[in-house]
Amino acid sequence: MIKNISNLGDAALYCDFGSDVNKEINSKVIKYFKNIKKKEIEGIINLTPSYNKLIISFDLKVTNYNSLKKIIENLELNKTEKLESNIIKIPICCEKEFAFDIKQLEEKLKISETKIYEKFFSKEYFCYMTGFIAGLPFLGDLDLSLKTKRLETPRVKIPKGSVGIAEQFCNIYTFESPGGWNIIGNTPINVFDKTKEKEPNLINPGDTVIFEKISKTQYEKYND
């Protein structure tokens, strides 16, 4: 299922599953990721699944590229195991004060604000991967009419909880960070909780996310 394995530097395997981005390819990546993680193979120190790649970092003191490549190529996947997938509801408030880029999006996409939100909230989203910053989920796919570029100049600060769209994907900023996605709302939910060492992420690869629009009052009362 891995199309090609090459080296990324001297301490990582670069596993290529193809160039397309879709649920099918990503599910394969996640399946490999979960299987390898479970096997606790000696020397592996990090796994990074993404849309269609899996990067396996290892400790060069313990193993090397050729030996680990052999292990991964001959890996027997546990076929019966089903991928765990949770459905997670995320409330979003879309008041102007949170949706910095909605006006610009109306112009860029040539669709009214009402229509943008209608299309955005009518879909369920698949979590392809988490990362960049801790716990940030990459979700997709947006309705084709909402496909848009990143901001030309990224913002220096995007507030925690901001929900952004770019290309055919959406994300949630888990804490204040720089970023270039078009912000259309904000969630009061804590998507990353560093105090929960075992499960800090609310959303994990393979999960389904359903967004729900809430009012300003509901937003304010959410964490009471």
Place this chain on the structure above:
Amino acid sequence: MTKNYFEVIRPGINTTFQDLGRKNLYHIGIPFSGAMDNRNFILANAISRNKENTPVIEFAYQGPLLKFKGEKVNFNITGNVSFKLIKREEQIEGNCYQNYTLEDGDHLDILSTNNSVYGYLAISGNIDVQFQWNSCSINTKANIGANDGKKIEKDQLIKILDTHSHNSNRKLEYINSKIENIRVIKGTNFNYFSDEGKKIFFEKEFTVTKLTDRMGMRLEGPKIENIVDTNIKSEGIIKGVIQVPADGNPIIMLSDHGTIGGYPKIGVVISSDYDKLVQLPPGSKIKFKEIELSDAEILFKLYEMETQNLVSKIK
């Protein structure tokens, strides 16, 4: 047991607690972190006769000014660092890689790292820090690790536990050598760049800019032209990866890097050169030199051997 602690009179520019970092968290977006210069971290703990993964204080450029309160504690500093021990009766100019003793009321003034970036302060004992995911390493961008994930601040107290009073004269003769070329293995998107761009990458000089921190090192030089796409589908990153965004200037990912990135990877710095790379201050000129994987693996073995030899030479 007596309470031993440091009072932070001046925190320095970027002073944090670090150890060997945290593993197996890239998939949720948490980078490795840990001491930037691994060898100097290992040596600091070895001179202090600590276990290998004991938390130390890492500082950059200007270090902290600390007042010691308590009974007695041994410490040493590694890197290329100017520091002074201010005692009631005398001032001592400190040497790196050598143990000293602090007594109640003494000050330790870590003035600067010389022609380098990071230095390490190890105490013979344990610093009282919180651990997150089995590591104290502070990542100030994600606020993860000891000290609520924040830099060490003025007036805060750093408590020292379980001091052990080993031979305070332990030392090592060692001078950090500078690196001329950074050796690089071609990246997975090497062919995104024009022939001219590839040539520039391996032949021309690049300058380390001020926009360099624990997350990344931004370089400036002749532009590296991309002929395929200035973006890739976002995928994992590891430390040492050299990305080239649309402006043509390379960025090297360092220990606190974002775990996912969408710029083409032109190369990856080999493991044995990482410690020396991170010690290059802004303004330094660097050149990249292409190397094969098998040679990089041999160089890493030599690097490891040299570190072990240094540890065994401590007297």
